Amino acid sequence: MNSEMDYCPSCGGDVLDEASYCHSCGEKLEDFNTDSHDSSSEEKEDDQENEKLKELESLLQENPELYDTLTNIEQRIIDALGVNPNN
Numbered sequence: 001m002n003s004e005m006d007y008c009p010s011c012g013g014d015v016l017d018e019a020s021y022c023h024s025c026g027e028k029l030e031d032f033n034t035d036s037h038d039s040s041s042e043e044k045e046d047d048q049e050n051e052k053l054k055e056l057e058s059l060l061q062e063n064p065e066l067y068d069t070l071t072n073i074e075q076r077i078i079d080a081l082g083v084n085p086n087n
Ligand SMILES: [Zn+2]
Pocket: 008, 009, 010, 011, 012, 013, 022, 023, 024, 025, 026, 027
């Protein structure tokens, strides 16, 4: 068997290239691994962003007054940047 050895980013120990976790400290090694994992980790990031958006939406529904504040802040940013969203 010709498995390449890799190093744990957490403890520096030798780990198998295909290992998902460091056998020494238990550090997750997914990010280290091959291209096949890339698409799934991107999906996870999208999910996290959707979760944040849902949180924000429910927050706005529970606190409608926040919406005016957000709109005001948005308008100030637009004014400060000199950007016209309708342009
Ligand atoms: Zn480790």
